[in-house]
Amino acid sequence: MTATAIALDRGALDALAQGRHGDPFAVLGRHDDGDGPYVRAILPGALEVEVVSRDSGATVGELAEIEATGVWEGRVRGVDPYLFRITWPGAVQEIEDPYAFGLLLGDLDLHLIAEARHFQLASALGANAMTVDGVAGVRFAVWAPNARSVAVIGDFNAWDSRRNPMRLRQPAGVWELFVPRIGPGERYKFAIHGPDGGRLPDKADPVARAYEMSPATGSVVASPEPYVWTDADWIERRTKAQEPDQPLSFYEAHLGSWMKADGGEVDWAFAIEKLIPYAVDMGFTHIELLPITEHPFGGSWGYQPLGLFAPTARYGAPEDFARFVDAAHAAGVGVVLDWVPAHFPTDAHGLGRFDGTALYEHADPREGFHIDWNTAIYNFGRREVQGFLIASALHWLETFHVDGLRVDAVASMLYRDYSRKAGEWVPNQYGGRENLEAVGFIQHLNAVVRERAPGAIMIAEESTAWPGVTRPTTEGGLGFHYKWNMGWMHDTLHYMEQDPIYRQHNHDGITFGLVYAFSEKFVLPLSHDEVVHGKGSLIQKMPGDLWQKFANLRALYGMMWSHPGKKLVFMGADTAQWREWNHDDQVDWPALDDPNHAGIQRLMRDLNHLYRANPALHRRDADPAGFRWVVGDDNANSVFAFLRVGDDGDAPILVVANLTPVPRHGYRIGVPIAGTWSEIMNTDAGIYGGSNVGNGGGLPTTDVESHGERQALDLTLPPLGVVFLRAE
Template sequence: MTMKALQEGILHDPFLVLGYQKNAKGLPLVREFMPNAEEVMFNQDTPMKRLEGTDFFEVALDESFEVGSHYQLKWLDKHTSEWHEQYSPYSFLPQTDELDIHLFSEGKHNHAYRFMGAHLKTIDGVEGCLFVLWAPSLKRASLVGNFNRWDGRCHPMRALGGSGLWEIFIPGLNPGEHYKYELLSKDGQLLIKTDPYAREMALRPDTTSRIVADDTYRWQDQEWMEQRANFDWQHKPISIYEVHAGSWQRPAPEEFYNWEELADRLIPYVKEMGYTHIELMPITEHPLDQSWGYQVTGFYAPTSRLGSPDQFRTFIDRCHQNGLGVFIDWVPAHFPKDSFALARFNGDALYEHADTRKGEHKEWGTLIFNYGLNEVRNFLLANALYWLQEFHIDGLRVDAVASMLYLDYDRDHGEWLPNEFGGRENLEAVAFLQEMNRIVHQEAPGALTMAEESTSWPMVSRPIELGGLGFTMKWNMGWMNDNLDYIENDPVHRKYHHNKLTFSQVYAYSENFVLPLSHDEVVHGKYSLFDKMPGDRWQKLANQRLFYAWQYAHPGKKLMFMGGEISQPEEWNELGQLNWHAAQEEDRQGVSRLVADLNKLYCEETALHELDFSHDGFRWIDCNDSDQSTLSLIRQDEEGNYIICLFNFTPVPRENYRIGVPDASEYQEILNTDSSYYSGSNCGNSGLIESEDTAWMGFEQSIALTLPPLGALFLKVVK
């Protein structure tokens, strides 16, 4: 019955009938099931007998043969009439280490990717590939590929006890070979699935997994990695250029630059613009370009659109050698319903929750990970370390954290299930995020984690020991929304919305904030940053320059999505490239020059970055002049060095505008967004500005100066 079950593809353990067996008399024999073979030879010269009416082949072993040794099969392919030769997969003992199985089942295997998935190995002198899969509650799991004509009967896998793990070692397979898993569910569904741990996948629309060699890349960034381990991120400048790698530049409308070609173009540009880091929107494999990578089907595979995993390593290596850090978007919040990937992986909900009230995001049409299941949690935790350690990524920006934290996220009454205490908090997701942050900071020293969290959940970027989630930083979505809402107003109305500029100081130090101007704000009818600005072309550009200066003066690390720095006139379109033609227009080049100078100033002046997360680094001079829509403030460092920043959010120049200053000294403009160099009107303060013994705004000294229209000034004491 077991042989009949295997021939029908329903036998749970193929090793019951394949490989070394015994006949009815207890004598040893070898049995193979080879449905694509016409003839089979044992160890090249001994014919194997086909069992009548089947695709089983047997050979009796003589007394001299060492039972347990590996043997070769030579067979005639009945489809091509070609002879092939290979060691039998069914002559190998189980290869997966018991400790690996135990740690994985406990959800504590931080490097599960080192044994899960496909790994080229040499076992007892035989070269091949070991495949390990987690898929509990199956009748059968098989490996399929070109090497067996995608026939799931050819290579059924060995079940590793009750762990839900399956394995098979296939001799003779090489890098580049395509494969999938054929799974027979407990209720008889036949499923074809990609490998969740695949480290490379074919180019869409092909969804097959691909064998790659274990990492042999020779890194050249040792100096960077040593410095990263001691990176004082709290007190150092972090200015991030957010990039969608497939649409920054393209060689042709339907083509992409690969990672090495992109490095040739992007790295010099980012350095010239003065950014410290590049943040890549998701680079993991995804089937749909329009998802921007946020609907991931290959969590361990860099997308094949842009080249091989080693080409991606080359890109990161070259960034590091040029003094640039690299962050990636990481998406543990959800995954798509594509039938070839994680959805209903074993025929039932496995990676996701079975109850859609907990397991589905209807807004996005995606599924939610079951963070309470050890093996699922392990899949994600190991994935975080995979990118940080195997690819030297410097940090993870975790997408859609709010959707993870709240059980009622985007759900109406009756569409969600409360936690065990009756609350709306997803306690399993909270524990997962805390564990992820703990492991990352413990095992990847200097790597950062940033949460895109859009609510007021407390202590997102505070230590786990104090009850926080343990993230390094949090995106300040409140700042982004309030300030964009303010700047979109016609200047004549801005005085009625002045508090939108000042409110952020109420909470600015409750978290370690990044100030984002992200991709989400320049798509789906929200307009480009240029088009958000009111007024004619000159005013739009002046408003944009003013707004950027405000971002760099405000406490918090900085992020800008590509295109903002060239004042791209259109919304971002992932199917094309940035409007580099418009970027050549002189007045738009003024915006680019300003952004480069802001980055340079931000990095060079410790007053603008050293105390980004502390009250001690910021002081209002005057935040109450709403009638004239002006602001003045001080940014300072630990030693008391300071920069004075002034902002005029109206197109009216303010002559003889007086502010208090800390010192009896001379002050000088170190940046004026209205400079003709930035395509402004060149209104400002040439020469030195001397303080006067006139008390003002709580200061004993003051200065009178000219505020340019829709302009910002940065002043520094002349020493």
């Protein structure tokens, strides 16, 4: 049966039939033209369509297709709620009309979205399973203010962009639609016509809370059921546990290549079974995961994410990740995630030119494109983009109880000329190189996190001398809690890579870091970046023969754990594996069958426990009163000696490093306290693979003035070794 269009002009009919109508509620659903009510629907491929009363089940009208366009309409009796009985080839379906439902998002939601203050953005945008007017379904909403039309597509409508066009809510620029009788697990995307009317590649949902397994690119409706947490005690005490005067030791891991399960695949259940107990045994306070936000390319290790609200499907469902965090907290281990607001990939299904315009990025590639990484740069000056990113950060901290975020590539955000030549960048309004919009975003982000997620920490990977990275925003700082000390990492590794005979000429590689060690609250990182792209593993970087390589690596760890600053090492550093990190493989666990490698693991375990048990090694990490040079100028012997000091009543610890392969006997060092000093750590101990040169567990002072003190220790310094001595 062919109908004659009721109050529908040719242009509107064609737009509906072609899936490009920008105001579907004006023409679909139930209307009244003065001659009585009628219903119009877009159902391409249907054979028959009846309109049925939801209350009585009686047929109240029949629809007919208009000119084989897929648009159906017909007069109906009454105004009761209704549903469609649709005869498809091979099936009959009963379903409510999506265009029979009223406005979905409230004015407050839309206002907060526009003002970048909707901090629970995933509860408003994206796909939310819910019940509307007694009907279960999914409310879809997406920000695309410059689109001519938007439709949601998925398995539920055969991926037909004509079937479910969405309603635009001005002035927020948000499109919405409630699709009845679908629920969690449904796959979907958005079909968008840009401002010029052209059809864009189908887009994944920027606020999706779940995605298909890569390389598929669809979004997935997540379960609305909240995870039932059991970590209230942990959340209550973590504020104190993550303060600058506490021991923090991070085990950085890429879950997919840490350890392979028997079947080769790794998931969050496997991580609960293996990774958490390992971190506990090794004495780490935190597990820091490379980005687990959904990303299209596994080889990016997560650093080019598109799904900033979704744990990657590679390791399981969102609730599985929540279970991992809960289990870590139960074991006394914090969880920190790498989080990437600096850039995003330009995959066709992603954020790039999302509605046909530069929506999330800058239009000018001099501002909006990273040449090095072939990625787009967020427009930090746009309120909605700031709100999107801040809501993402809060989603991980609030929804998943994550204990902190390590913000990647902060330096690239702070400088407009980052990795650009003259003429390739746009100065700020004052003619400078600072990205003032990014600074404002970072300060806003950190201020909101401190207010809404008390106890959570924000850590900056910032490689320049930008002042006040960890200074509060109220004092003009960026507001991070901690900053990676990239200078310490670079100088220390450069020093340790030198043959010991040349170290005397590079003495400041160790001493210079103490000039600025208390200018920020630092984390000392030996991260994944130092063991990829041809840089070699840490053990490979060490000079000398086999014994010296292991001794140098042990000395490096001894220096690191005694130096002011929190600690971070990447997986593989704990086993001294020879090869570079390979994201397709796993840590070289069989190497632990070799006593040298097992010794490195045991040393790192003991250093963590020593660091946590002795307040002098962590209490004043950010206070210059917590460190004092005793010997900083013996470059001829490459010997360093310093005191770590805690609060009153905390036993001071003397650290002495001999970074040549020559043992030194009777090396006199003045100390502030007379009596016995116990040797509580010696990286040259036989249990670690060393030569067992040391001080017999400790020794008393002698009444000889040295280094400005009234008493001294006459020490034996092991070759390429670091000793820790505690005043008893």
